[in-house]
């Protein structure tokens with residue numbers, strides 16, 4: 316079967332498991348040890364370390380509002396291979412004051428072997444999961460909290476799980492999934508398991524809550540009901556960790572109306588994306604994305620009807 320046909324017939328569940336990726340696609344080649352995929356930068360007095368959990372391919376069949384030809388065209392315009400373009404899965408460690416916080420926890424073993432690299436990259440960056448004081452979850456999807464539990468135990472044994480109360484309620488309420496497909500049910504099970512493993516260390520927040528000095532939650536609803544970003548501010552510097560505002564950057568920056576099958580409410584997700592893109596452009600806010608090319612950091616510029624990410628520079632002093 317032609318590769319293109321194969322990819323367009325893979326169901327979302329198969330996609331999430333990394334199906335369709337070339338075998339050994341995560342190996343770096345040669346015998347040298349893999350370098351840690353970690354990049355450190357400063358936001359005022361805070362130190363932020365972007366860490367990779369790996370990648371997955373998200374093809375046009377997972378998207379709404381664009382066909383395969385439109386997808387291929389945007390990929391080629393961005394110098395990407397439409398058949399293999401890797402959408403990143405990133406997490407971000409924030410060191411601020413006495414605290415070590417991490418935004419999202421990667422996939423763990425939930426989504427196949429091109430993913431689940433966060434623990435190795437934490438180690439490579441010299442960050443001990445036992446020293447993490449808080450896990451700030453942008454939402455309770457498996458690529459964001461699947462890695463929070465490893466072999467039935469908390470990966471971050473001393474961390475509070477900070478999560479939107481709206482998302483906690485949504486994923487905890489079985490009646491939301493009574494008529495849902497297998498995928499949504501498995502997502503709900505995973506979320507419920509994470510919530511129960513961190514049960515006595517849950518710290519839910521509502522809306523635009525202050526999370527820590529200089530860190531504020533920003534509701535970005537649609538992708539999930541409680542999907543939230545985290546705004547960092549220190550001195551004159553700022554960064555919005557905006558989670559799943561884009562999943563396929565070459566497509567959704569150019570065409571922000573394109574939604575993904577994982578959106579709980581696609582219409583609201585597209586509306587939220589339009590609003591936040593407008594805001595980060597007009598306020599010149601640097602963003603960090605869960606699925607933007609590693610390390611996931613960029614400023615955003617208007618580009619015709621759409622937008623264009625402008626890579627942030629390497630921080631030589633961090």
Ligand SMILES: [Zn+2]
Pocket residue numbers: 456458459559605606
């Ligand atoms: Zn995601």
